[in-house]
Amino acid sequence: MKYEGLDLLNNHFFNKGTAFTKEERKENHIEGLLPPFVQTLDQQVEQAYENYSKKATFLDKRMYLMDIFNENVTLFYKLFSEHVNEFMPVVYDPTIADTIENYSHFFLDPQNAVYLSIDDQDELEASLKNATKGRDIKLIVVTDGEGILGIGDWGVQGVDISVGKLMVYTAAAGVDPKSVLPVVLDVGTNNKELLSDDLYMGNHHQRVTGDKYYAFVDKFVQTAENLFPNMYLHFEDFGRSNAANILNKYKDDILTFNDDIQGTGIITLAGILGALNISKQKLTDQVYLSFGAGTAGAGITKRIFDAMVEEGLSEEEAKKHFYLVDKQGLLFDDTEGLTPEQKPFTRQRSEFDNADELTNLEAVVKAVHPTILVGTSTQPGTFTEPIIKEMAAHTERPIIFPLSNPTKLAEAKAEDLLKWTDGKALIATGIPVDPIEYNGVTYNIGQANNALVYPGLGLGSLAVNAKVLSDGMINKAAHSLGGIVDATQPGAAVLPPVSKLDKFSITVAEGVAQQAIDEKLTSATDAKKAVEDAKWEPKY
């Protein structure tokens, strides 16, 4: 499609702003609509960064960046790519949590998102077409807003997680921003604060559940698949009772990915492998404790379990290495309210003399002596000093990952974990943490956030047009992050730094693409070339 005049200046995919040359201004009938001096993209970046730096808070900085995105996508991504480390916490988690909580009050621009209402299902197809006119959509991030990070149900306001995740896909892996679509399924909300807010922009009713809900999700999936064949469909922040059901329903037929289950599983396995590389221990010798065994917790557990089986343990042997703790305490086979994903990893009461006392994390840590403790509980401060000291008393290098997001929900602060273990803990957090000085050593803290892997995984799968996302491709992604950190350095991080996100996303993409080729899930033959060809770059 060819745009000119104000239509061109108002189209953020094609707008170059002050970088339109004299000839382009004439040709497109925008002469006189911009100041005469023609800027380069680098000058625009310099100017925008200067303004960005003057904003006082992360929220102000994010809003400023969103204005740039809304005006000029190329400039936004060039700027982002030059300041990845600095911008990640502003564009994405944790600042995105504030914009989601206040979406209806801050509302500025839909940012290319499509809002699909369960009350207007006859408009669904037209809405998808309206949102994408003339664009070839390859990648959708969809949420229903029920389980946003650890902050719960934010209804239609959850759309910002779809917007933010897609921005990271492009900044990290170079997915073409014209080929992506953020989607929110508005099925209502159970958030009382939103329901009683006149300015709330979503459907003012309780969530629709059960068959009606699943039929709506299916209508969306089938319509999107029809309109955009071979797209990569990324599900984000669905509620605990739906996330795994939806993934299981579609994963064998279409190119589908659940970030909270699979993405988090990959990055946590990668972090654990990085930690074991530092401690020189074996995965199959570890005792794993999942605290908060919901969507992410159970997804991670399954991934670590699969890795133990790949390393030679029988399924029966591998299961003995896992303990799940949720609201009920240690999960036993007779515990009420188990989810299907928890059931394979429950224990028997007969294994313990004091089974009835194992109702809290501290008692369980005392009883099972975990060597790995992963928190996805949404409960801040629950990795307390006595618990961590008890854990450290029974293992040389405790692996401790407080992964709950955003910052205010983390199970512990990295600094405290180092202090309580005298620098022995091998740590990764869900949100970025600055390096920590402790006893003369600088500790770099890895960020176990799925953002470190989902961009590469998506680009790799799309580059070769893979039929489905296989376990092999997922496993390959987890093993692609090794070897980047120098494990011999004191205070080395368990994962590579976010500052290298763009580089290692390509490593992940190439590995995943190669795996798809090896598994005959594509007709492509050259993984490296396919990834190179698929990669978009911000330039005029």
Ligand SMILES: NC(=O)c1ccc[n+]([C@@H]2O[C@H](COP(=O)([O-])OP(=O)(O)OC[C@H]3O[C@@H](n4cnc5c(N)ncnc54)[C@H](O)[C@@H]3O)[C@@H](O)[C@H]2O)c1
């Ligand atoms: N770092 C990452 O990449 C990443 C990825 C996904 C999720 N997360 C974080 O993990 C957290 C959980 O997300 P989710 O999607 O799995 O949510 P979820 O609701 O599916 O799971 C949370 C689980 O914690 C349990 N829980 C609640 N209170 C508890 C308590 N007091 N003690 C023990 N367990 C308790 C819940 O019963 C539930 O099973 C969120 O904070 C999210 O931000 C991080």
Ligand SMILES: O=C(O)C[C@H](O)C(=O)O
């Ligand atoms: O969004 C994030 O920062 C990671 C993860 O998907 C989450 O739900 O917390």
Ligand SMILES: [Mn+2]
């Ligand atoms: Mn998520």
